[in-house]
Amino acid sequence: MLLTFADLKKYIYYYWFAFPCLCPSQEITIVTGPVQLNQKFTSSQVTQLQTEYDKFQQKNGQYVGYFIIQETKDGLTMEHINKTNSCLQNGSKVVFGFCDPCSVDAYPGWTLRNYLALISYHWGKSLSEVDIVCFRDRSKDGIRDISCSLVLTVKVPSFTDVPKCVGWEKNERSKLGPRMVNLSASMDPTRLAESAVDLNLKLMRWRLLPELSLDKISQTKCLLLGAGTLGCNVARCLMGWGVRHLTLVDNGRVSYSNPVRQSLFVFEDCMNGGRLKAEAAAESLKKIFPGVNATGLNISLPMPGHPVSDGALEMVKSDVQKLDDLVQSHDAIFLLLDTRESRWLPTLMAAAKQKIVICSALGFDTFLVMRHGIKTENSEIPSGASLSSHMIIPGDQLGCYFCNDVVAPGNSTKDRTLDQQCTVSRPGMSYLASALAAELLISVLQHQDGAKAPADTSAKDEHLTQELSCSLGLVPHQIRCFLSRFHQVLPASRMFDKCTACSKTVVDSYKKEGFEFLLKAFNDPGYLENLTGLTQMHMDTLDAEVWDFSDDEECSSMEMS
Incomplete structure (x- = not known):
């Protein structure tokens, strides 16, 4: 018997062996032996005994350690110990045998004590002396040899009371206790770290969520566009979920105001002009957990409304190609950028390559976390955009960040003072939004439909009673939080057939024209609106109410215009 306990956090292992031994009140004495098997049996009997042993084990189908050897006029036969009574009634001579694990020449194994107690208890009244074969099946110089087996004769008493039992091993201090x-x-x-960091996830699956697929999470490659307040916190949360491949993209440097809000930076990163954010963040992730595959890349994202000069053309083309390769090689894209227009190009690329996109944006006391729908060839997208808080929208019809906008993304920093260009948020906003962004991805990965999971909403609190389709709970389209009222809603919106980022018109143009199409979008403020039909829609609805985005709240709050 073995009792064990493993302290997996400290890698300390406790074990306590017991070799149970029955101790009859009356003494069992050895009459003769032990002697070698070939001193008691002839060579032909030894050979026959080996053959009978093989037949016996094959006949039982599983290993049997105790048996009897019956001597008949035809020779030796081997039977199960439960045949002892019938053999004794036939008048046959019975020799008790057992598989002896001991290798000491003149001493039988420990298990003989319990075997003799069994014999004494059942047959002590009818047998005063018994012969015992300590069967040792060994290999000597590559040749099987059972002649090293021992034979002895013992005098057994008869008893009916349950004997006492000993056998617990003492520890190194000679006390009864585990080693x-x-x-x-x-x-x-x-x-050690690789094993320890996943312990919480394994306990989660073992105790609460047996269906949780940790492999699906750990194999997901995540691309984080933005290594600032949101990027740092999302990366930390994804590592906690077991994501092991993280690529961070940013073109900024760490400033003195960053470390108190951005969890992957320290004061030393601000010195001498500041380190590149993406590289510093990736290095910090490796310091936290060396097993993570973290890479930081300094890339500028070209944006609509930011014209490209002839001198910067090759550099912009190179950045576009790098971003395209990154989107292609990753499974999930996080949009954690400061401005609306900076999200346009990765949104378009992800739509063209059908990648999971999680977008997060901050306002002063509001934030948005959302996933983009993945459109397929069979997706049926209705004309016009619709916003609803009570309908179930299929995952391949969900809108992107730009689907509720009826104007093309432009230069949101133009004509703004320096303080107006900065995102001003309550300090806790980034932690809340980052955690929800990471959790939303994990819920999508665990859903049976993956990225095509339909949108759950919070209409009339139905989510409190409805049957959940994912083991982790709801899988919403959008999460909008209003921190001043500590209120959160889960709206869902369909794809917009005139969306400037994910509509079929825009995606097909990008696939067909490539960089030339992007240059038109960068340099011509009205190009995307003309291409998608937004210009014509504006003309048709000049006197009607239209929904537009306010630049006052980066998290896409909506106002009437």
Whole structure:
């Protein structure tokens, strides 16, 4: 018997062996032996005994350690110990045998004590002396040999009371208690960390969510566009969920105001003009957990409304190609950028390549977290955009960040003072939004339909009673929080057939024309609106009310215009 306990956090292992031994009140004495098997049996009997042993084990189908050897006029036969009574009634001579694990020449194994107690209890009245074969099946010089087996004769008493039992091993202090092995000092710290960081996830699956697929999470490659307040916190949360491949993209440097709000930076990162944010964030992730595959890239994202000069053409073309390669090689894209127009190009690329997109944007006391729908060839997208808080929208019909906008993204920093260009948020907003962005991705990955999961909403609190389609709970389209009222809603909106980022017209133009199409969008403020039909829609609805986005709230709050 073995009792074990593993302290998995400290890699300390406790174990306590017991070799149970029955101790009859009357003494069992050895009459003769033990002697070698070939001193008691002839060579032909030894060969026959080996053959009978093989037949016996094959006949039982599973290993049997105790048996009897019956001597008949035809030779030796081997039977199960439960045949002892019938053999004795036939007058046959019975020799008790057992598989002896001991290798000491003149001493039988420990298990013989319990075997003799069994024999004494059942047949002590009819048998005063019994012969015992300690069967040892060994290999000597590559040749099987059972001649090292022992034979002895013992005098057995008869008893009916249950004997006492001993056998618990004493520890190194000669006390009855477990022994301990501490393996932490002998193990690679990196390997220790790899095992320890996933312990919470394994306990989560073991105790609460047996259907949780940790492999699906760990194999997901995440691209984080933006390594600022949102990017740092999203990366930390994804690591906690077991994501091991993270690529961060940013073209900024760490400033003195960053470390108190952006969790992957310290004061030293601000020195000498500041380190590149993406590289510093990736290095910080590796310091937190060396097992993460984190990469930081300094790339500028071209944007509509920001014309490209001839001198910068090659650099912009190179950045576009790098971003295209990154979107292609990753499974999930996080849009964690400061401005609306900076989200346009990755939104378009992800739509063209059918990638999961999680977008997060902050206002002063409001934030938006949303996932983009993945449109397929069979997706049926109705004309016009619709916003609803009570309908179930299929995952391949969900809108993107730009689908509720009826104007093309432009230069949102133009004609703004420096303080107006900065995103001003309550300090807790980024932590809340980042956590929800990471959790939304995990819920999407765990849903049976993946990125095509339909949108759950919070209409009339139906989510409190409805049956959940994902083991982790709801999988909404959008999460909009109003922190001043500590209120949160889960609206859902369909794709807009005139969307400037994910509509079929725009995606097909990008696939067909490539960089030339992007240059038109960068340099011509009205190009996307003309291409998608928004210009004509504006003309048709000049005297009607239309929904537009306010530049006052980066998190896409909507107002009437």
